[in-house]
Amino acid sequence: MDAPRFRTLGGLAVREGGAEHAPRGPKLGVLLALLVLRPGRTVGMDALVDELWGEHPPRGAVGTVRTHVYHLRRALREDLGEGADRFLVTRPPGYAADIGPEEVDATRFARAADRARLLLAEGRADRAHAEAGAGLDLWQGRPLADVRTGRALSGMVQRLDEVRLQLLTVRIEARMLQGRYTELLPELRDLVAAHPLNEPFHAFLIEALYRSGRRGDALGAFRRLSSVLEEELGLEPSERVRRLRHTILTEAAPTPLSRAETVGIVGSAGAVGALGTVGAV
Structure with missing residues (x-):
């Protein structure tokens, strides 16, 4: 399976042609992270403003978000080519990353945990061990380590940390059942x-x-x-x-x-x- 295009585990980056491109500036990193961690889902303007500034947004925050989105689109186009326009779409009342879940490492990570848990529940320890290992191979460190996270992203990071512990638990349990x-x-x-x-x-x-x-x-x-x-x-x-x-x-x-x-x-x-x-x- 090809590597996911968007990396969030260990730091935020966009992959293209064997290279990784980090967001250009902290605000663009926040926007990109919030959108790619909800692949295909619309993120409303209120949620974007809250993640960027918390309880004290500046005057004209909505217009500033639109400016940041413009710069993010331009940066993605530079990194990924003209086809990048499809990744970030306007979808009232906000924006969406029009990408598939398999293009994001965090989504693959969570799905591997689901599969490993179900395989273990079915008594298929060998398969559960392999699936848990494949999920853990995606882990390159604390999620969004280089992003200033607000309330929504902090909650996502915490859940991903919990998923890692769950994957470790499944892998250990499978190995115990194998007598190792x-x-x-x-x-x-x-x-x-x-x-x-x-x-x-x-x-x-x-x-x-x-x-x-x-x-x-x-x-x-x-x-x-x-x-x-x-x-x-x-x-x-x-x-x-x-x-x-x-x-x-x-x-x-x-x-x-x-x-x-x-x-x-x-x-x-x-x-x-x-x-x-x-x-x-």
Whole structure:
């Protein structure tokens, strides 16, 4: 599949002929980001003004938006050629990026998460692992890292960050079901360090240690989770993780891991991601 034409994961850029072109100026970056993250959808003038200036727009803001759109069209034409005119269209009461979802990396990213989650729910761990990996390959860093985000774009960035965690969770769960416990340990340690309050990552680490024959280390990981939850949130581990600890203490040896058990780590069957909320992207 060809690379998406619009990159938003890691920074904002337009791709053409093997080259990447960044927006010319902060306001043009905001406009382009807001439009391409809603491919094919009209973004009203009020939403554009709000994203550009928040609660304190200047006098004549609507006219200024139109000027910015003119400059954005000219910049796109320079980067993409005359065919660029089709990408940014006037569509009352605002403007739209007349592009397909597959032309935007963030949309491909969210759709890969949906597919990976469904494949895992169907018990197709190998396919789910591959799909999650393909989605994560699109990630090049924090979304819109070089754009000054307002309310709407900040919300989209947050949702994309959540999708990344969901994709990581699906990929880890698939590998657990494949029995690749020892192989997962370095990644899980890194994820726990980076996300100390993410209980599913801790739980996967505990489970992987136990199933790698490291019962003592698994119990130590449980104690560290208990400590960080108590210190930071005043909470104790969830009932599911406490049951995991009980299993480690009472089972003579690990039994084969089932899909039901991995679902128990992250919650209900849908807990690996309410990905429908990303539909706004």
